[in-house]
Amino acid sequence: MSFEEKRAWIYALVAAGVPLVYFATVLGQAQAVGVAEVAYVRPMLTAIGVAVAVNVVAHIVAGIVSPGEADRKDERDADIHRYGQRAGYYVLAAGAVVALGLTLADYENFWIANALYLAFVLDALTSSVTKIVAYRRGL
Template sequence: MSKILYITEKVMTLEEKRAWIRLVVAVAAYGGYVVVVLGRAAGRPPAEAPYAAALLWSVGAAIVAAIVAEVVAGAVNPKASRAKDVRDREIGRLGDYVGQSFVTIGAVAAMLMAVAGWDRFWIANVIYLCFALSAVLGNVTKVVVYRGNFPQW
Protein backbone atom coordinates (compact mmCIF):
# COMPACT_ATOMS: atom_id res chain seq x y z
CA MET A 1 0.00 0.00 0.00
CA SER A 2 1.20 3.50 -0.80
CA LYS A 3 3.16 5.52 1.69
CA ILE A 4 0.75 8.43 1.21
CA LEU A 5 -1.71 6.57 3.39
CA TYR A 6 0.58 6.54 6.39
CA ILE A 7 2.17 9.95 6.69
CA THR A 8 3.60 10.14 10.19
CA GLU A 9 5.47 13.45 9.96
CA LYS A 10 4.46 15.76 12.80
CA VAL A 11 4.59 19.35 11.58
CA MET A 12 2.69 21.88 13.61
CA THR A 13 0.89 24.79 12.07
CA LEU A 14 2.09 28.23 13.10
CA GLU A 15 -1.06 28.67 15.20
CA GLU A 16 -0.34 25.51 17.20
CA LYS A 17 3.23 26.66 17.77
CA ARG A 18 1.89 30.00 18.97
CA ALA A 19 -0.33 28.24 21.50
CA TRP A 20 2.68 26.28 22.83
CA ILE A 21 4.84 29.41 22.98
CA ARG A 22 2.21 31.46 24.81
CA LEU A 23 1.60 28.62 27.26
CA VAL A 24 5.29 28.25 28.11
CA VAL A 25 5.83 32.02 28.28
CA ALA A 26 2.82 32.52 30.59
CA VAL A 27 4.02 29.83 32.99
CA ALA A 28 7.64 31.02 32.94
CA ALA A 29 6.78 34.71 33.35
CA TYR A 30 4.36 34.19 36.22
CA GLY A 31 6.59 31.59 37.89
CA GLY A 32 9.57 33.96 37.65
CA TYR A 33 7.53 36.80 39.11
CA VAL A 34 6.38 34.69 42.08
CA VAL A 35 9.95 33.54 42.80
CA VAL A 36 11.27 37.13 42.69
CA VAL A 37 8.53 38.56 44.94
CA LEU A 38 8.76 35.74 47.49
CA GLY A 39 12.54 36.16 47.47
CA ARG A 40 12.18 39.87 48.18
CA ALA A 41 9.72 39.18 50.98
CA ALA A 42 12.43 37.14 52.71
CA GLY A 43 10.23 35.80 55.46
CA ARG A 44 8.06 38.89 55.82
CA PRO A 45 4.38 38.84 54.76
CA PRO A 46 4.26 38.93 50.93
CA ALA A 47 2.23 42.14 50.93
CA GLU A 48 5.25 43.99 52.40
CA ALA A 49 7.53 42.97 49.53
CA PRO A 50 8.27 45.44 46.70
CA TYR A 51 6.34 43.93 43.80
CA ALA A 52 5.35 46.65 41.33
CA ALA A 53 8.55 46.71 39.27
CA ALA A 54 8.75 42.91 39.14
CA LEU A 55 5.12 42.68 38.04
CA LEU A 56 5.55 45.24 35.25
CA TRP A 57 8.82 43.66 34.08
CA SER A 58 7.21 40.23 34.14
CA VAL A 59 4.26 41.34 31.98
CA GLY A 60 6.51 43.29 29.58
CA ALA A 61 9.05 40.48 29.29
CA ALA A 62 6.28 37.94 28.60
CA ILE A 63 4.95 40.03 25.71
CA VAL A 64 8.41 40.56 24.19
CA ALA A 65 9.43 36.92 24.72
CA ALA A 66 6.28 35.63 23.02
CA ILE A 67 6.82 37.89 20.00
CA VAL A 68 10.51 36.96 19.68
CA ALA A 69 9.81 33.24 20.14
CA GLU A 70 7.09 33.29 17.47
CA VAL A 71 9.42 35.04 15.00
CA VAL A 72 12.25 32.59 15.76
CA ALA A 73 9.92 29.57 15.52
CA GLY A 74 8.76 30.74 12.10
CA ALA A 75 12.33 31.30 10.90
CA VAL A 76 13.85 28.09 12.30
CA ASN A 77 11.34 25.74 10.65
CA PRO A 78 10.19 27.25 7.36
CA LYS A 79 8.54 23.90 6.45
CA ALA A 80 5.80 24.54 8.98
CA SER A 81 2.58 25.82 7.49
CA ARG A 82 2.03 29.55 8.00
CA ALA A 83 -1.52 29.41 6.74
CA LYS A 84 -4.43 29.93 9.11
CA ASP A 85 -7.64 28.16 8.16
CA VAL A 86 -11.15 27.69 9.52
CA ARG A 87 -10.02 24.97 11.99
CA ASP A 88 -7.33 27.27 13.41
CA ARG A 89 -9.91 30.01 13.85
CA GLU A 90 -12.39 27.64 15.56
CA ILE A 91 -9.71 26.31 17.92
CA GLY A 92 -8.56 29.88 18.62
CA ARG A 93 -12.09 30.96 19.49
CA LEU A 94 -12.62 27.93 21.75
CA GLY A 95 -9.36 28.57 23.62
CA ASP A 96 -10.12 32.27 24.03
CA TYR A 97 -13.65 31.44 25.25
CA VAL A 98 -12.32 28.99 27.86
CA GLY A 99 -9.56 31.34 29.03
CA GLN A 100 -11.83 34.36 29.19
CA SER A 101 -13.64 32.99 32.26
CA PHE A 102 -10.56 33.68 34.39
CA VAL A 103 -10.34 37.29 33.18
CA THR A 104 -13.91 37.78 34.39
CA ILE A 105 -13.20 36.02 37.69
CA GLY A 106 -10.12 38.22 38.19
CA ALA A 107 -12.00 41.43 37.44
CA VAL A 108 -14.88 40.57 39.78
CA ALA A 109 -12.49 39.45 42.53
CA ALA A 110 -10.44 42.65 42.19
CA MET A 111 -13.61 44.78 42.31
CA LEU A 112 -14.85 43.06 45.47
CA MET A 113 -11.40 43.30 47.09
CA ALA A 114 -11.22 47.03 46.30
CA VAL A 115 -14.69 47.57 47.76
CA ALA A 116 -13.67 45.64 50.87
CA GLY A 117 -10.52 47.77 51.23
CA TRP A 118 -7.88 45.08 50.60
CA ASP A 119 -4.25 46.05 50.21
CA ARG A 120 -3.26 47.06 46.65
CA PHE A 121 -0.71 44.20 46.61
CA TRP A 122 -3.45 41.59 46.75
CA ILE A 123 -5.67 43.38 44.23
CA ALA A 124 -2.83 43.67 41.70
CA ASN A 125 -1.78 40.10 42.28
CA VAL A 126 -5.21 38.54 41.97
CA ILE A 127 -5.58 40.31 38.61
CA TYR A 128 -2.18 39.09 37.42
CA LEU A 129 -2.86 35.56 38.67
CA CYS A 130 -6.13 35.43 36.76
CA PHE A 131 -4.46 36.81 33.60
CA ALA A 132 -1.84 34.06 33.91
CA LEU A 133 -4.48 31.37 34.56
CA SER A 134 -6.50 32.66 31.60
CA ALA A 135 -3.46 32.35 29.31
CA VAL A 136 -2.56 28.90 30.65
CA LEU A 137 -6.08 27.48 30.47
CA GLY A 138 -6.81 29.00 27.06
CA ASN A 139 -3.58 27.77 25.51
CA VAL A 140 -3.80 24.32 27.15
CA THR A 141 -7.26 24.03 25.59
CA LYS A 142 -5.87 24.96 22.17
CA VAL A 143 -2.98 22.49 22.43
CA VAL A 144 -5.25 19.66 23.63
CA VAL A 145 -7.69 20.25 20.77
CA TYR A 146 -4.88 20.48 18.19
CA ARG A 147 -3.50 17.15 19.45
CA GLY A 148 -6.87 15.42 19.90
CA ASN A 149 -10.49 15.73 18.87
CA PHE A 150 -12.35 18.93 18.25
CA PRO A 151 -15.22 18.68 20.78
CA GLN A 152 -18.83 18.45 19.61
CA TRP A 153 -21.59 19.74 21.84
Protein backbone atom coordinates in the same frame (compact mmCIF):
# COMPACT_ATOMS: atom_id res chain seq x y z
CA MET B 1 2.20 19.99 14.42
CA SER B 2 0.68 23.08 12.85
CA PHE B 3 2.25 26.49 13.28
CA GLU B 4 -0.73 27.68 15.33
CA GLU B 5 -0.26 24.76 17.73
CA LYS B 6 3.41 25.73 18.05
CA ARG B 7 2.29 29.25 18.91
CA ALA B 8 -0.01 27.88 21.61
CA TRP B 9 2.88 25.87 23.08
CA ILE B 10 5.14 28.92 23.10
CA TYR B 11 2.45 31.03 24.75
CA ALA B 12 1.80 28.35 27.38
CA LEU B 13 5.46 27.91 28.25
CA VAL B 14 6.06 31.65 28.58
CA ALA B 15 2.80 32.11 30.51
CA ALA B 16 3.95 29.45 32.97
CA GLY B 17 7.65 30.30 33.26
CA VAL B 18 7.76 34.08 33.65
CA PRO B 19 5.08 34.29 36.36
CA LEU B 20 6.77 31.51 38.32
CA VAL B 21 9.90 33.64 38.57
CA TYR B 22 7.84 36.73 39.42
CA PHE B 23 5.77 35.07 42.15
CA ALA B 24 8.81 33.34 43.65
CA THR B 25 10.58 36.70 43.85
CA VAL B 26 7.68 38.71 45.21
CA LEU B 27 6.28 36.13 47.62
CA GLY B 28 9.80 35.58 48.92
CA GLN B 29 9.92 39.28 49.78
CA ALA B 30 6.46 39.10 51.34
CA GLN B 31 7.66 36.50 53.84
CA ALA B 32 10.53 38.75 54.94
CA VAL B 33 8.54 41.99 55.24
CA GLY B 34 4.84 42.88 55.30
CA VAL B 35 2.98 43.03 52.00
CA ALA B 36 2.62 46.78 52.34
CA GLU B 37 6.40 47.06 52.04
CA VAL B 38 6.95 44.63 49.17
CA ALA B 39 8.31 46.28 46.05
CA TYR B 40 6.10 44.45 43.53
CA VAL B 41 5.37 47.10 40.91
CA ARG B 42 8.73 47.08 39.10
CA PRO B 43 9.02 43.25 39.15
CA MET B 44 5.46 42.92 37.83
CA LEU B 45 6.05 45.39 35.02
CA THR B 46 9.35 43.66 34.25
CA ALA B 47 7.63 40.26 34.16
CA ILE B 48 4.96 41.57 31.80
CA GLY B 49 7.58 43.16 29.53
CA VAL B 50 9.76 40.04 29.53
CA ALA B 51 6.77 37.83 28.74
CA VAL B 52 5.76 40.01 25.79
CA ALA B 53 9.33 40.21 24.47
CA VAL B 54 9.98 36.48 24.83
CA ASN B 55 6.69 35.67 23.10
CA VAL B 56 7.49 37.98 20.19
CA VAL B 57 11.03 36.68 19.78
CA ALA B 58 9.93 33.03 20.10
CA HIS B 59 7.22 33.52 17.47
CA ILE B 60 9.70 35.17 15.13
CA VAL B 61 12.17 32.30 15.63
CA ALA B 62 9.39 29.76 15.03
CA GLY B 63 8.50 31.60 11.83
CA ILE B 64 12.12 31.58 10.67
CA VAL B 65 12.51 27.87 11.46
CA SER B 66 9.27 26.98 9.66
CA PRO B 67 8.76 29.72 7.05
CA GLY B 68 6.34 27.72 4.93
CA GLU B 69 3.97 27.10 7.83
CA ALA B 70 3.90 30.61 9.29
CA ASP B 71 1.34 31.94 6.81
CA ARG B 72 -0.90 28.87 6.80
CA LYS B 73 -4.07 29.22 8.79
CA ASP B 74 -7.27 27.37 8.03
CA GLU B 75 -10.82 27.31 9.36
CA ARG B 76 -9.91 24.72 11.99
CA ASP B 77 -7.19 27.02 13.35
CA ALA B 78 -9.67 29.89 13.59
CA ASP B 79 -12.24 27.69 15.38
CA ILE B 80 -9.66 26.40 17.85
CA HIS B 81 -8.39 29.92 18.49
CA ARG B 82 -11.91 31.16 19.29
CA TYR B 83 -12.57 28.11 21.46
CA GLY B 84 -9.38 28.65 23.48
CA GLN B 85 -9.91 32.39 23.84
CA ARG B 86 -13.46 31.85 25.08
CA ALA B 87 -12.25 29.44 27.76
CA GLY B 88 -9.62 31.94 28.85
CA TYR B 89 -12.11 34.79 29.04
CA TYR B 90 -14.18 32.92 31.62
CA VAL B 91 -11.10 32.50 33.80
CA LEU B 92 -10.15 36.15 33.36
CA ALA B 93 -13.67 37.29 34.25
CA ALA B 94 -13.61 35.18 37.42
CA GLY B 95 -10.25 36.67 38.34
CA ALA B 96 -11.58 40.18 37.78
CA VAL B 97 -14.48 39.42 40.12
CA VAL B 98 -11.99 38.25 42.77
CA ALA B 99 -9.94 41.43 42.33
CA LEU B 100 -13.11 43.52 42.60
CA GLY B 101 -14.03 41.67 45.79
CA LEU B 102 -10.57 42.35 47.22
CA THR B 103 -10.97 46.02 46.35
CA LEU B 104 -14.39 46.25 47.97
CA ALA B 105 -13.05 44.48 51.07
CA ASP B 106 -10.28 47.10 51.35
CA TYR B 107 -7.35 44.73 50.87
CA GLU B 108 -3.85 46.06 50.24
CA ASN B 109 -3.03 47.09 46.65
CA PHE B 110 -0.46 44.28 46.64
CA TRP B 111 -3.20 41.63 46.78
CA ILE B 112 -5.43 43.36 44.25
CA ALA B 113 -2.64 43.86 41.70
CA ASN B 114 -1.38 40.31 42.11
CA ALA B 115 -4.90 38.89 41.84
CA LEU B 116 -5.31 40.71 38.53
CA TYR B 117 -1.90 39.57 37.31
CA LEU B 118 -2.71 35.99 38.31
CA ALA B 119 -6.04 36.27 36.46
CA PHE B 120 -4.21 37.26 33.26
CA VAL B 121 -1.69 34.45 33.76
CA LEU B 122 -4.44 31.87 34.28
CA ASP B 123 -6.27 33.26 31.25
CA ALA B 124 -3.16 32.74 29.10
CA LEU B 125 -2.58 29.24 30.47
CA THR B 126 -6.22 28.22 30.11
CA SER B 127 -6.53 29.47 26.54
CA SER B 128 -3.22 27.88 25.52
CA VAL B 129 -3.87 24.52 27.13
CA THR B 130 -7.40 24.48 25.71
CA LYS B 131 -6.02 25.13 22.23
CA ILE B 132 -3.34 22.45 22.59
CA VAL B 133 -5.90 19.89 23.74
CA ALA B 134 -8.21 20.87 20.88
CA TYR B 135 -5.39 20.39 18.37
CA ARG B 136 -4.58 16.98 19.85
CA ARG B 137 -8.12 15.65 20.42
CA GLY B 138 -10.27 17.84 18.23
CA LEU B 139 -13.14 20.15 19.12
